Amino acid sequence: MTITWDWLKQKSFRLNDPNLHPTVAQRAWEVVFEAWKRGIYVLITQAYRSIAEQNELYAQGRTKPGKIVTNAKGGTSYHNYGLAVDMALYTPDGKSVVWDTDTDFNENQKKDWMEVVALFKARGFKWGGDFKSFKDMPHFEMTFGFSIAQLKAGERPSRPSMTVQVPEPIIIDKKEEKYTIPTAKADRILAILQAQWQEKDGQIKQYQVMWQAENAKPDKCPQKLDEFHQAADALRKEQRELAELADEIRKASGRKAVNG
Ligand SMILES: [Zn+2]
Incomplete structure (x- = not known):
């Protein structure tokens, strides 16, 4: 199958969450769209996460079964403030979701994951793969200069009163x-x-x-x-x-x- 934009954008519905900062949502949509144009199919697996959801996730591998997936307790992740997104990739047949950081699915001699990382970074995101302690390869955050301590204390980056525009390809169909x-x-x-x-x-x-x-x-x-x-x-x-x-x-x- 060919992965169409209409199909792919439905999958990243989490970017439409109003709890996500509009600038984060807009820039992330741009990344997903730019990647799609290159034949890289990004799935946004997580965006805004409530503090309760974060605590559930933190319990995984600690007080609950499963593997440890986060070092962040509720309130200590940028996800909890709508300032972070996590990604995965679809295989080109659209059948599997993978966290494969090495494969060059679109065969342009570049690792697809790293191409997407570059797209995020170019739009002001920090990449979890650059973290010193816990390398979080699927994670991207936009802090606006706010520390977790400031956010926990109730400070917030200002939210522009913009409407998030989902990019759309321009299709010229003479028929x-x-x-x-x-x-x-x-x-x-x-x-x-x-x-x-x-x-x-x-x-x-x-x-x-x-x-x-x-x-x-x-x-x-x-x-x-x-x-x-x-x-x-x-x-x-x-x-x-x-x-x-x-x-x-x-x-x-x-x-x-x-x-x-
Ligand atoms: Zn994350």
């Missing part, structure tokens, strides 16, 4: 366009315009012949030469107008090339 002039009718109009254009062409050639004949005379008349010249120029202007008109008709009918 979808609604033309205002049916092709058959356009062809008839174009034929009429073409005939008029050729008629003007014939007249221009006549003036050219007349100009040459006059110019060859020993007693040539400059006024006549000028008159023939101007008449031909006026006809050329009319030809240009006909050509512009034909272009308009072509655009309105979906005809591309001259003469259909």
